[in-house]
Amino acid sequence: MGEASVVPAAPAAGAADAAIRIEGLGIRFRRNRRGRRSFKDLLAGRKRRTRPGEFWALRDVNAVVRPGEAIGVVGRNGQGKSTLLKLVAGVMIPDEGSVQITDGVAPLIEITGGFVDDLTVRDNVYLTAGLHGMSRAQIDAKFDEIVGFAEIPDFVDTPYKHLSSGMKVRIAFAVISQLEEPIMLVDEVLAVGDKAFREKCYARIEEMLAGGRTLFFVSHNERDLRRFCTRGLYLDGGRLVLDGPIGDVLDRYNADHGLLK
Numbered sequence: 001m002g003e004a005s006v007v008p009a010a011p012a013a014g015a016a017d018a019a020i021r022i023e024g025l026g027i028r029f030r031r032n033r034r035g036r037r038s039f040k041d042l043l044a045g046r047k048r049r050t051r052p053g054e055f056w057a058l059r060d061v062n063a064v065v066r067p068g069e070a071i072g073v074v075g076r077n078g079q080g081k082s083t084l085l086k087l088v089a090g091v092m093i094p095d096e097g098s099v100q101i102t103d104g105v106a107p108l109i110e111i112t113g114g115f116v117d118d119l120t121v122r123d124n125v126y127l128t129a130g131l132h133g134m135s136r137a138q139i140d141a142k143f144d145e146i147v148g149f150a151e152i153p154d155f156v157d158t159p160y161k162h163l164s165s166g167m168k169v170r171i172a173f174a175v176i177s178q179l180e181e182p183i184m185l186v187d188e189v190l191a192v193g194d195k196a197f198r199e200k201c202y203a204r205i206e207e208m209l210a211g212g213r214t215l216f217f218v219s220h221n222e223r224d225l226r227r228f229c230t231r232g233l234y235l236d237g238g239r240l241v242l243d244g245p246i247g248d249v250l251d252r253y254n255a256d257h258g259l260l261k
């Protein structure tokens with residue numbers, strides 16, 4: 001589906017009031033090969049043709065996000081939602097188009113993926129919070145709060161690899177929720193947390209939204225999407241098929257594919 005089908009949620013923002021500007025964004029992957037691009041491919045850059053076995057995971061995606069907006073990214077499995085978050089986080093490089101970010105980004109995906117298995121929880125907290133601009137003194141001051149939020153005080157000196165998957169997400173969320181970065185990227189990894197912890201995270205997300213943060217939220221849960229998000233991006237086949245108020249986007253998704261939970 002082409003760009004003509006994209007309905008802007010609101011008038012396009014000018015350069016000054018965009019938190020995220022996504023223009024003509026596209027990325028392709030190989031189905032049958034390990035890794036996505038060779039060094040030669042990288043040098044060839046945009047001129048490289050699509051080879052057999054390659055497909056566009058995202059293409060022609062355009063959106064302007066204003067500061068303080070809460071965007072829900074909706075779509076069936078494998079339609080490009082996490083890839084979009086990774087491109088916004090800057091952990092993947094597009095083959096076409098661009099993502100411009102005016103402020104810092106706190107991506108939950110990058111943090112869970114960025115923790116070092118053999119380092120302790122403590123060292124990982126210092127490492128990731130440090131990479132996001134917190135000084136050692138700031139981390140010292142917040143450390144107990146971070147570990148307290150994650151509710152894993154007995155595991156502070158345990159290697160990260162020995163945490164359960166739910167505990168890994170707890171500590172990652174505890175770190176991102178203390179960063180000062182104005183843009184939060186939250187994906188489905190949060191669903192790994194148990195119900196009580198998830199509720200605590202959601203309350204914290206609401207606080208952060210009230211404080212003016214911008215949110216990109218990937219979820220298959222309609223209730224959660226309605227709770228946080230005002231605007232939805234509906235991805236199908238790597239194309240942005242609808243950009244509009246979250247209620248309209250969920251209605252369209254439900255009409256196309258049956259009800260979300």
Ligand SMILES: Nc1ncnc2c1ncn2[C@@H]1O[C@H](COP(=O)(O)OP(=O)(O)OP(=O)(O)O)[C@@H](O)[C@H]1O
Binds near residue numbers: 031
């Ligand atoms: N690093 C990669 N290398 C090759 N293919 C990839 C890579 N990352 C994602 N893909 C492919 O790109 C497509 C989009 O994946 P993505 O993870 O963005 O989907 P999604 O919409 O987040 O799905 P889900 O709802 O299942 O989480 C899928 O076909 C996936 O197999």
